[in-house]
Amino acid sequence: MKLGFRSALRLALVGFAAGITFLVWTIITSANLNRCIVSKRIVPAETRTLAVSQRGRVLLCCPACARRLQERSKGPVRVVQVTDYTSGRMIDARSAYVVVGGDSSYCARQPPPSENAGRSSGAAEDPCLPAMISFAHLDEARAYQRAHGGKLLPADLAFDYRPAR
Secondary structure, eight states: OOOOHHHHHHHHHHHHHHHHHHHHHHHHHHHHHTBOTTTOOBOOTTTOEEEEETTEEEEESSHHHHHHHHHHOSSOOEEEEEEOTTTOOEEEGGGOEEEESSSOOTTTTSOOOGGGTTSOOOTTTOTTOSOEEEESSHHHHHHHHHHHOOEEEEHHHHSOOOOOO
């Protein structure tokens, strides 16, 4: 079967359009994959959090957003992994030590997304506050708390962790 010039040109244009569409779709979706589903902020490496909700596994910018998601959800939300501030590695949330409050909030350093523009801003309305910074080791959490303030809590109190039944 021989293709005529016009048929070959049409086929090439369709392929080119499909390629451009795929490229644009990839760029848009990859930008959203690194956004918190609660605050809509870009997820900072220092506080990246993974939780399980009725939606399945969800990426959040911080444990505070996991608490907000719990408040807004009809089903349970369980924090399963958090980022150890010292090493930058993801750790089991059940074994973490968490400094709540203090003078550092990695998420809230970013401006709120444009959809929140015009709303009055304040700590009570920002889902990322109070800041929650996680650690794998108690001594590192204590040192951070001494330097930045806040309250040091074990994971079960900080995340309101409840084992699955």
